[in-house]
Amino acid sequence: MSTKNWRPQTKAVRGGQIRSSFDETSEALVLTSGYAYPSAEEAEKTFKGESSHYQYSRFGNPTVQMFQDRLAGLEGAEACLATATGMSAIFYALLALLKSGDRIVAARQLFGSCHYIINELLPRYGIKGEFVDGTDLAQWEKALSTPAQAVLFESPSNPMLDIVDVKAVCDLAHKAGATVVLDNAFATPILQRPLEFGADVVVHSATKYIDGQGRTLGGAVLGKKSFIIDKLQPITRNTGPSLSPFNAWVLVKGMETLGLRVERHCANASKVADALAEHPAIARALYPGRKDHPQHALAARQMSGFGGVVAFDLKGGKEAAFKALNRLKLVDISNNLGDAKSMVTHPATTTHMRIGAEERAKLGITDGTVRISVGLEDVTDIIDDLHQALGQ
Numbered sequence: 510m511s512t513k514n515w516r517p518q519t520k521a522v523r524g525g526q527i528r529s530s531f532d533e534t535s536e537a538l539v540l541t542s543g544y545a546y547p548s549a550e551e552a553e554k555t556f557k558g559e560s561s562h563y564q565y566s567r568f569g570n571p572t573v574q575m576f577q578d579r580l581a582g583l584e585g586a587e588a589c590l591a592t593a594t595g596m597s598a599i600f601y602a603l604l605a606l607l608k609s610g611d612r613i614v615a616a617r618q619l620f621g622s623c624h625y626i627i628n629e630l631l632p633r634y635g636i637k638g639e640f641v642d643g644t645d646l647a648q649w650e651k652a653l654s655t656p657a658q659a660v661l662f663e664s665p666s667n668p669m670l671d672i673v674d675v676k677a678v679c680d681l682a683h684k685a686g687a688t689v690v691l692d693n694a695f696a697t698p699i700l701q702r703p704l705e706f707g708a709d710v711v712v713h714s715a716t717k718y719i720d721g722q723g724r725t726l727g728g729a730v731l732g733k734k735s736f737i738i739d740k741l742q743p744i745t746r747n748t749g750p751s752l753s754p755f756n757a758w759v760l761v762k763g764m765e766t767l768g769l770r771v772e773r774h775c776a777n778a779s780k781v782a783d784a785l786a787e788h789p790a791i792a793r794a795l796y797p798g799r800k801d802h803p804q805h806a807l808a809a810r811q812m813s814g815f816g817g818v819v820a821f822d823l824k825g826g827k828e829a830a831f832k833a834l835n836r837l838k839l840v841d842i843s844n845n846l847g848d849a850k851s852m853v854t855h856p857a858t859t860t861h862m863r864i865g866a867e868e869r870a871k872l873g874i875t876d877g878t879v880r881i882s883v884g885l886e887d888v889t890d891i892i893d894d895l896h897q898a899l900g901q
């Protein structure tokens with residue numbers, strides 16, 4: 510039985526495993542920065558690239574390799590390169606694609622730090638950025654009527670859970686000569702495999718659902734060997750955004766339960782969204798799995814489930830939102846997400862504070878917007894806590 514034919518859940522448990530000479534059943538944590546060579550000749554061969562011997566953990570590490578191979582199997586990618594964080598995955602993917610004089614088109618529905626990269630950092634190196642509303646194909650079409658080298662978006666997006674038509678945007682991007690980079694952190698490969706819809710590069714914040722228990726930071730870039738190995742790897746090897754072997758080990762073990770956890774996150778989030786939508790203090794609840802979500806049909810086409818995050822607007826604005834957050838007894842106030850523990854944040858004053866009121870308005874983030882990352886507690890306890898906090 511070839512490992513290629515394994516179904517996703519088997520790949521998540523066993524994909525990429527490298528057993529050492531001790532024949533351990535659980536993946537080994539190879540916590541080392543360097544490696545000893547059996548001979549000077551072997552060291553020379555390794556540096557010439559003629560031996561598969563490990564050289565240095567900035568270049569490669571068996572535990573990191575297991576993480577990369579397991580995730581590549583789940584995403585259906587030829588190759589994967591692990592990074593220290595999700596942001597380094599995104600930044601290095603763009604760095605490997607773009608040079609001075611190039612142009613990037615991105616959905617404005619992007620993680621806060623991506624706005625800094627596109628608006629502040631890349632222009633310093635002569636790279637121009639342009640934002641569009643990710644849900645509006647006419648805006649993508651207009652922006653991509655002039656040549657571009659990269660396209661970047663997330664779907665579902667943070668925090669308003671907008672869904673981008675992956676296939677349609679990839680077709681437009683390819684006609685413009687652009688490579689498509691898609692941030693798949695919210696969906697995970699369990700719910701969405703963007704490479705199947707034409708995306709060229711997938712990036713992950715493994716900090717979120719892949720770890721799933723809020724322990725470590727981590728990231729990954731996935732795609733064709735010609736990009737990951739030939740273009741990206743020389744840059745990361747020589748500049749060092751490496752994932753620590755310890756964090757890789759946590760993430761490798763996290764993937765074994767990813768499918769089970771994501772399934773429960775989705776089930777809990779769906780019930781929380783329905784409970785919130787019916788609450789009199791709430792103007793609207795956004796969840797891609799609800800029929801009243803503007804892109805529900807599209808989400809159902811390109812995803813096999815709708816994720817663990819719900820956004821909602823309180824009628825009473827910031828004051829009501831803060832009051833509700835401060836009353837929570839079970840759910841934590843935290844800007845992290847994808848944890849087994851439920852967490853809420855008020856995007857306008859935390860994750861999306863820096864982008865400013867005007868940009869927030871374009872994204873639909875109001876002063877009453879709250880994002881909840883629905884955890885793995887008993888969903889009745891989560892809903893009870895939200896009800897008591899909202900005043901019922």
Ligand SMILES: *Cc1c(COP(=O)(O)O)cnc(C)c1O
Pocket residue numbers: 594595596597620663667692694695713714715716717726727728
């Ligand atoms: C958290 C997050 C990131 C950044 O990842 P880090 O691991 O915190 O660097 C990027 N994109 C999305 C969608 C995220 O949720």
